[in-house]
Amino acid sequence: MIRIQIARLPHGEGLPLPAYATEHAAGMDVVSAEDLDLQPGQRHAVATGLRIAIPAGYEVQVRPRSGLALKHGITVPNTPGTIDADYRGELKVIMINHGTEAFPIRRGERIAQLVPAAVTQASWDEVDELDETARGDGGFGSTGR
Numbered sequence: 779m780i781r782i783q784i785a786r787l788p789h790g791e792g793l794p795l796p797a798y799a800t801e802h803a804a805g806m807d808v809v810s811a812e813d814l815d816l817q818p819g820q821r822h823a824v825a826t827g828l829r830i831a832i833p834a835g836y837e838v839q840v841r842p843r844s845g846l847a848l849k850h851g852i853t854v855p856n857t858p859g860t861i862d863a864d865y866r867g868e869l870k871v872i873m874i875n876h877g878t879e880a881f882p883i884r885r886g887e888r889i890a891q892l893v894p895a896a897v898t899q900a901s902w903d904e905v906d907e908l909d910e911t912a913r914g915d916g917g918f919g920s921t922g923r
């Protein structure tokens with residue numbers, strides 16, 4: 779359990795903070811701060827009215843809700859969205875309608891889920907040759923279907 783500072787923008791006033799729906803849920807459901815009808819094929823960065831300050835060494839992933847995906851074709855095209863620890867702008871949820879009908883997104887409705895995660899940063903050791911492995915350069919289905 780880590781602590782993350784969260785601040786509301788004016789249009790975020792009165793909305794519930796992202797919250798776990800069940801005791802051991804992996805994601806905190808986050809709600810929309812705006813009303814819109816997402817047309818088939820349309821993308822929109824949905825406002826949450828929230829800003830957060832994630833501790834260094836962590837990120838927050840933005841993931842779709844499976845019910846919206848299965849029933850309505852509503853998903854997050856950049857899933858998992860990445861909220862960087864040093865980002866201080868508004869948290870937005872990019873949503874796309876892969877369905878065939880307009881989908882109403884209403885203020886206060888849960889649109890996605892936030893999953894905090896530890897981040898490992900790396901630096902490069904540039905070399906001329908890499909060690910050999912049994913897989914070698916086989917990939918992209920090289921082991922069969």
Ligand SMILES: O=c1ccn([C@H]2C[C@H](O)[C@@H](COP(=O)(O)OP(=O)(O)OP(=O)(O)O)O2)c(=O)[nH]1
Pocket residue numbers: 840856859860861862863865868869870871872
């Ligand atoms: O679903 C998302 C994804 C990103 N962001 C914000 C927070 C994140 O820290 C910042 C940058 O995101 P990312 O690195 O994925 O986008 P980019 O296209 O690389 O933009 P930048 O050049 O600003 O890093 O945008 C969101 O609010 N929601």
Ligand SMILES: [Mg+2]
Pocket residue numbers: none
């Ligand atoms: Mg980036």
